[in-house]
Amino acid sequence: MKIVVKHLIALPLLVLVVVQSPGASSPTVGPQHRLRLLTPASYLPGLPLLVRVELRHTDGAMAREIWDAEATLSSPTPDVTLSTNRVLLYNGMGSILVTVSHGGDFELIATLSGLQANRTIRTLTNEPVAEVGGTLPGTSTTWSSVIRVTNDVTVPAGHTLTIESNTLVLIDGVASGTVANDLLVGGTMLSLGTELHPVTITCADPGLRWGQIRHNNASASTYRYTVITRAGRASGEGHTGTAPVIRPTGSTITFEGCSITDLAEVVRGAPGYGTPGKIAQGSGSDLTFTNCLLSRARMGPEIGSTALLCVDTWFIDMRGTDDADGIYIHSQSGGQICRLSGCVLAGGDDDGIDTLGSVISVEDCVVRDWSNLLEDAKALSVFNGATHVRRSLIVNSTAGIAAKWSSGTTTLVTVNHSTFAGNRTNVWANKKSNAPGPHIYFGITNCVLWGGLEPVHSDFEPTNLVSTNFTIVYSDISEPWIGPGILAADPLFVNALSNDFRLQPYSPCIDSGDLASPLDPDGSPADIGWATFVPPPPRLDHPRMAGGVMQFTLAAYSNRLYRVEISTNLHHWQTLATVSQTNEATLFQDSSATNDPIRHYRAKLAP
Numbered sequence: 001m002k003i004v005v006k007h008l009i010a011l012p013l014l015v016l017v018v019v020q021s022p023g024a025s026s027p028t029v030g031p032q033h034r035l036r037l038l039t040p041a042s043y044l045p046g047l048p049l050l051v052r053v054e055l056r057h058t059d060g061a062m063a064r065e066i067w068d069a070e071a072t073l074s075s076p077t078p079d080v081t082l083s084t085n086r087v088l089l090y091n092g093m094g095s096i097l098v099t100v101s102h103g104g105d106f107e108l109i110a111t112l113s114g115l116q117a118n119r120t121i122r123t124l125t126n127e128p129v130a131e132v133g134g135t136l137p138g139t140s141t142t143w144s145s146v147i148r149v150t151n152d153v154t155v156p157a158g159h160t161l162t163i164e165s166n167t168l169v170l171i172d173g174v175a176s177g178t179v180a181n182d183l184l185v186g187g188t189m190l191s192l193g194t195e196l197h198p199v200t201i202t203c204a205d206p207g208l209r210w211g212q213i214r215h216n217n218a219s220a221s222t223y224r225y226t227v228i229t230r231a232g233r234a235s236g237e238g239h240t241g242t243a244p245v246i247r248p249t250g251s252t253i254t255f256e257g258c259s260i261t262d263l264a265e266v267v268r269g270a271p272g273y274g275t276p277g278k279i280a281q282g283s284g285s286d287l288t289f290t291n292c293l294l295s296r297a298r299m300g301p302e303i304g305s306t307a308l309l310c311v312d313t314w315f316i317d318m319r320g321t322d323d324a325d326g327i328y329i330h331s332q333s334g335g336q337i338c339r340l341s342g343c344v345l346a347g348g349d350d351d352g353i354d355t356l357g358s359v360i361s362v363e364d365c366v367v368r369d370w371s372n373l374l375e376d377a378k379a380l381s382v383f384n385g386a387t388h389v390r391r392s393l394i395v396n397s398t399a400g401i402a403a404k405w406s407s408g409t410t411t412l413v414t415v416n417h418s419t420f421a422g423n424r425t426n427v428w429a430n431k432k433s434n435a436p437g438p439h440i441y442f443g444i445t446n447c448v449l450w451g452g453l454e455p456v457h458s459d460f461e462p463t464n465l466v467s468t469n470f471t472i473v474y475s476d477i478s479e480p481w482i483g484p485g486i487l488a489a490d491p492l493f494v495n496a497l498s499n500d501f502r503l504q505p506y507s508p509c510i511d512s513g514d515l516a517s518p519l520d521p522d523g524s525p526a527d528i529g530w531a532t533f534v535p536p537p538p539r540l541d542h543p544r545m546a547g548g549v550m551q552f553t554l555a556a557y558s559n560r561l562y563r564v565e566i567s568t569n570l571h572h573w574q575t576l577a578t579v580s581q582t583n584e585a586t587l588f589q590d591s592s593a594t595n596d597p598i599r600h601y602r603a604k605l606a607p
Helices: none
Strands: 033-038 049-057 068-074 086-090 093-098 106-112 115-123 129-135 140-143 146-155 160-164 168-171 183-185 188-192 199-203 213-216 221-224 226-229 243-249 252-256 259-261 277-283 286-290 293-297 301-304 307-311 314-318 327-330 338-341 344-348 353-356 359-363 366-368 378-383 386-390 393-395 399-404 411-416 419-421 425-429 440-445 448-450 454-458 470-473 493-495 500-503 539-546 549-555 560-567 574-581 585-590 600-605
Touching: 033 106, 033 115, 049 068, 049 086, 049 106, 049 115, 049 259, 068 093, 086 344, 093 259, 093 293, 093 314, 146 160, 183 188, 188 199, 221 226, 277 293, 353 359, 366 378, 378 386, 378 393, 378 411, 386 399, 393 399, 399 411, 399 440, 419 425, 425 440, 425 448, 448 454, 454 470, 539 600, 574 585
Parallel strands: 129 146, 140 160, 146 168, 146 183, 160 188, 168 199, 183 213, 188 221, 199 226, 213 243, 221 252, 226 259, 243 277, 252 286, 259 293, 277 301, 286 307, 293 314, 301 327, 307 338, 314 344, 327 353, 338 359, 344 366, 353 378, 359 386, 366 393, 378 399, 386 411, 393 419, 399 425, 411 440, 419 448, 425 454, 440 470
Antiparallel strands: 033 049, 049 093, 068 086, 068 106, 086 093, 106 115, 493 500, 539 549, 549 585, 560 574, 560 600
16 A cells, blocks of 8 residues: 555654645656656658657556647757657647758757657668569568568568568658558568667658558458558548558557658648548458557548547647548447546547447546547447447547437447536537438546536437436536536536646535445545545544543545554554544544553554
């Protein structure tokens, strides 16, 4: 158990040491964080390399609480000029393509709020280049160092292509059109980069783009720590009509620690805005993304009849005039499951998560800034099927969740322990020309639905106090509503203007959740909203000896159990008492305090 407060009392000389934590202030970058700089270990002068920056806690967890941050790039190596020196981080992660005007090895430094990370990047100027193309012969091929793909490469069925770590794959590209060199996989692809020595697959010319990677009824394949950039010259597919860079059909692919970026022009108004490429188009496949970054494309993955698992993956900056979604999930088949966990979907011109007849689960995700009014953008757009959302933060979008129905069973949306804020509409039973409704049902429990022009809205009936489209219980809503456990009180976010949606002490949402819900980790009743309230550390105040009895005040957040422990050597502790704190201060006595010449005390939560 982590010791959050320690009070030491020595007899007969009384010494009190108090360690206090700061109040509920908004998170800032500090010594509890570390910066990670992820780049290729080598480069070719004149070709852009992807610089990925992560802000993590010292325990390795992503610093998702740091909403927006900017890292600065620099180099102490003489005569090095970087094409850009700014990397924008969304909830702890960001990237940028950087061209380096230098011919030799150089050091790259990333700086953020006093934190630094550095990498020495080696030049490949004098490395031999192996040219490849056509169908790979035999049963196995290994690529290493620098590979130049001069025409389509086919990995036939029964063949395994292994790309070793620290390999640079350069694919000849074209300036326009939909025909360029591809990697065509019918066998097995193993791209085996490491964090320090990733594989890079990019275009041989910085002004051109290559095609795509197609897995057609291929064997199970893995891309590990692989950077894929500057592609998208292939035939357009799906709702966007743009080229998928990863194109699996009837295939299983696992992506681990990968970055797939810079597939489309994302600067609004620039020539070719929103074209040519998107992240993926999958059909009849099984896809896994873990610790990946998908950024600056026309759209994230668009999939149908495909199982999907996304864990700790960032979908950032999807731009275009229509369907510029973080991810678009069509209906599955044969018991396939689609699940997003621990992900961030931030910044795009349409929907963060778009569905079409699918059954998906979204848990522990941040979905933010899908706020293009012209595109009627939504954090989650649900069309038929079923969507289950839990422990997620859905904010700063035109709509939080909009659900539509066109045919078949009722469109189902369940939401539990989630927070909606900064949206024009938080939850919306939506009618459209191709989705007349009204068979839409939201079941919402333990949620904050705060602010907006209309926090809860139905296109089919008034949502004043009650609606057949919504069952909302044990939630905090910024409009009148009838139901068990409904609050209509300011949730007391720590700082909503700074996007800190944690709860301040004594928020009405604390301990106000459904009593049937599991207890919070500190043993208290469930809170309302996505962020479980963590009480301030307890204090032992005002110690004094009276008649051989040590007395002090336990000052702690109420309605919690606390354990007072004692030690004579600061190494071995035992429980003196467990206190049920009903008020902010409780008098505590230790009648055995004279038994030892020295006795130390501490207090902590006792769930």
